[in-house]
Amino acid sequence: MIKKVSKIPFSGTPEQEQQLKAVIDESKHDKHLLMTVMQKAQDIYGYLPFEVQVMIAEGMDVPLEKVYGVSTFYAQFALSPKGKYNISVCLGTACYVKGSQAVLDKICEELGIEPGECTADGKFSVEECRCIGACGLAPVFTINDDVYGRATADQIKGILAKYE
Amino acid sequence: MEMVNIKINNTPLSVPKGISILEAARYAGIEIPTLCFLKDINEIGACRICMVEVKGARSLVTACVYPVNEGMEIFTNTEKVRTSRKHTLELILSTHRRNCLSCVRSGSCELQQLCKEFNVQDEEHYAGRMPDFEFDDSAAHMIRDNSKCILCRRCVAACQEQNVAVIGANARGFDTHISSAFDKDLADVSCVSCGQCIVNCPTGALREKDDTDKVLAAINDPSKFVVVHTAPSIRVTLGEAFGMHIGTNVQGKMVAALRRLGFDKVFDTDFAADLTIVEEANELIERVQNGGVLPMITSCSPGWIKYCEHYYPDQLAHLSTCKSPQQMFGATIKTWYANAMGLDPANIVVVGIMPCTAKKFETQRNDQAAAGYPDVDIALTTRELARMIESAGIYFRNLPDEEFDNPLGEGTGAAVIFGATGGVMEAALRTAVEKLTGEELQSLDFKEVRGTDGIKEASYTVGGLTVKVAAVSGLKNAHTIMEKVRNGTADYTFIEVMCCPGGCVNGGGQPVQHAVVRNFVDLKGRRAAALYEADKDLPVRKSHESEAIKRVYAEYFGTPGSHVAHEVLHTSYVPRPKYK
Incomplete structure (x- = not known):
């Protein structure tokens, strides 16, 4: 799965930049710490957009392509921000055979984004996940900490409307 | 050296301890096939073609990275x-777009050769989903076609070795692909156009943009006067494309072939190399005498210039303002020569045969149009010229030796060594020293700056002045020197930088040699040796003593560094962003 790069304009704050600079200053003596820096950068920004990866590349004195290569290799790194409400649809075996793909497709259609992306207003993001241990409720998806079981595509519009 | 005793295919032999099985096998006269292996720069054991059996080992091992031990x-x-090797090849083929019939690397493809050697008859053995990749033809000089990429990462290593590193492996598993950060087009990253990725690619995934059709169209257009000129190094590499030994000087046959292809005039870029020396030596002397920016750095290599613009935009004042020989040549043709011959520069097409893919980018630069038209219209690589000769049905090896046309076919020994690292420096010293001292040089050989080392330094005392020089090739070495220039610790007067390791003889536009040659033959050294041989035999070995040079100054430029010379032969540079 090739990761989607966010098209949402970068909106990092000076405080976040200060935090990242401090992280880089701690680690720039050793290029092997690149991944640690990337993890901390993701903690600060929530994801690793172009602007953040450039700061890391320059700060750690490694090619930008190297940072991008690492960020696209490991599942833990996100290139797109999480929305205020992050929707996670289970595509594990039980949910999948019970039709969770149709639920995911419907959510994407309603929001006009693809899995791994965030809506332009920053409200919703969608991702696929594997089993969340609620197979008895299949197909299941979550919105932040709310769990929705035995979901069907025609419920989606109503559920999404509850989130402001 | 500590030796170990081993057996290869039951033959006992003694080899240095710690070398790889691959190298040890060469002592036994056995070539183990490789795809990903590039000595010193890509020793990653990734492609699994070099697998061999080791007695007692649990499984097959990769010969390229597995060290030999006693017994x-x-x-x-x-x-x-x-x-194992056959299965590996079949697996590689399962995601390789096999339009081999029309592939530019058909016949010189390392994958194709191995498939033949290992009798891979069923190309569809592991047929399945093919990755879906877009062509990247955004750059001026090359095309990236990931559908033919086998993920050996040789291009990535070559790009890293150049300290550019704008390509790498992205994503993972079946989606793994070579691209730039954020999958940007090559034209939108700080690629310097050197083409080292191309000459290191085993397949047709990377190739130069082919401009031969443009040249043929110009030749076939009766209203066009088509002038070709060949860079110093082409004469010692073109023969390789026709199966000749590395380091064969084919100047005479090359000229004959170009004439048979239908060019109106066949000239020598060496003329412009001499012109560059006269201008550059003058610029250096002026900078030394008038407190100009030092060290002055050569500007012949367009890959180096683009690197400097992207990575050292604050240091551009160190670059000589001289255009490169290719551009000086075109500028002189479209001004002085057009005037002397009564030709309209609008109808002149200048074609450069270059060892270099960055020359394609250079022709499109701003401030490179002395007569109001681009100084050079088309830059072809050595490989493209070889293809033109082949497709014209010219039997290259049987051609007679012919001479360049006059007057711009005259080049000195100083010009011919431009093709090797240290050559521009030596050529400049031959002229600058005589100009500074007013005395004739006793020996013309500046051996300290010869050889294929990445950084060479020397110090000369000239007319009471100490001149410290450095000759650098490969951008990793340029980076080392430029860091010193930036922090003010580079106490050189003059620095020569060539983008490609070893200089133009190892340029990104030169004939492809398989990795086995790149790994185990001194390609750069053997090609360069042929240039120094040519220099030795030439009657004139100092640029300022060339009759052609004397004539163009007498008739047009006046003196080196004159107003006209500045208008026609000098240029400017622009800072370029590293990211955008």
């Missing part, structure tokens, strides 16, 4: 080994 027994050609 090791190695088998390179067993049933198990052959089956």
Whole structure:
């Protein structure tokens, strides 16, 4: 799965930049710490957009392509921000055979984004996940900490409307 | 050196401890096939073609990175080994777009050669989903076609070795692909156009943009006067494309072939190399005498110039303002020569045969149009010229030796060595020293700056002045020197930088040699040796003594560094962003 790069304009704050600079200053003596820096950068920004990866590349004195290569290799790194409400649809075996793909497709259609992306207003993001241990409720998806079981595509519009 | 005793295919032999099985096998006269291996720069054991059996080992091992030990027994050609290699090839083919009939690398493709050697008959053995990749033809000089990429990462290593590193492996598993950060087009990253990725690619995934059709169209247009000129190094590399030994000087046959292709005039870029020296030596003397920016750095290599613009935009004042020989040549043709011959520069097409893909980018630069038209219209690589000769049905090896046309076919020994690292420096010293001292040089050989080392330094006392020089090739070495220039610790007067390791003889536009040659033959050294041989035999070996040079100054430029010379032969540079 090739990761989607966010098209949402970068909106990092000076405080976040200060935090990242401090992280880089701690680690720039050793290029092997690149991944640690990337993890901390993701903690600060929530994801690793172009602007953040450039700061890391320059700060750690490694090619930008190297940072991008690492960020696209490991599942833990996100290139797109999480929305205020992050929707996670289970595509594990039980949910999948019970039709969770149709639920995911419907959510994407309603929001006009693809899995791994965030809506332009920053409200919703969608991702696929594997089993969340609620197979008895299949197909299941979550919105932040709310769990929705035995979901069907025609419920989606109503559920999404509850989130402001 | 500590030796170990091993057996390869039951033949006992003694080899240095710690070398790889691959290298040890060469002592036994056995070539183990490789795809990803590039000595010193890409030793990653990724492609699994070089698998061999080692007695007692649990499984097959990769010969390219596995060191030999005392008593090791190695088998390179067993049933198990052959089956493994064949399966590996079949797997590679399963995601390789096989339009081999029209592929530019057909006949020089390392994958194709191995498939033939290992009798891979069923190309569809592991047929399945093919990755879906877009062509990247955004850059001026090359095309990236990931559908033919086998993920060996040789291009990535070559790009890293150049300290550019704008390509790498992205994503993972089946989606793994070579691209730039954020999958940007090559034209939108700080690629310097050197083409080292191309000459290191085993397949047709990377190739130069082919401009031969443009040249043929110009030749076939009766209203066009088509002038070709060949860079110094082409004469010692073109023969390789026709199966000749590395380091064969084919100047005479090259001229004959170009004439038969239909060019109106066949000239020598060496003329412009001499012109560059006269201008550059003058610029250096002026900078030294008038407190100009030092060290002055050469500007012949467009890959180096683009690197400097992207990575050292704050140091551009160190670059000589001289255009490169290619551009000086075109500028002189479209001004002085057009005037002398009564030609309209609008109808002149200048074609450069270059060892270099960055020359394609250079022709499109701003401030390179002395007569109001681009100084050079088309830059072809050595490879493209070889293809033109082949497709015209010219039997290259049987051609007679012919001479360049006059007057711009005259080049000195100083010009011919431009093709090797240290050559521009030596050529400049031959002229600058005589100009500064007013005395004739006793010896013309500045051996300190010769050889294929990445950084060479020397110090000369000239007319009471100490001149410290450095000759650098490969951008990793340029980076080392430029860091010193930036922090003010580079106490050189003059620095020569060539983008490609070893200089133009190893340029990104030169004939492809398989990795086995790149790994185990001194390609750069053998090609360069042929240039120094040519220099030795030339009657004139100092640029300022060339009759052609004297004539163009007498008739047009006046003196070196004159107003006209500045208008026609000098240029400017622009800072370029590293990211955008």
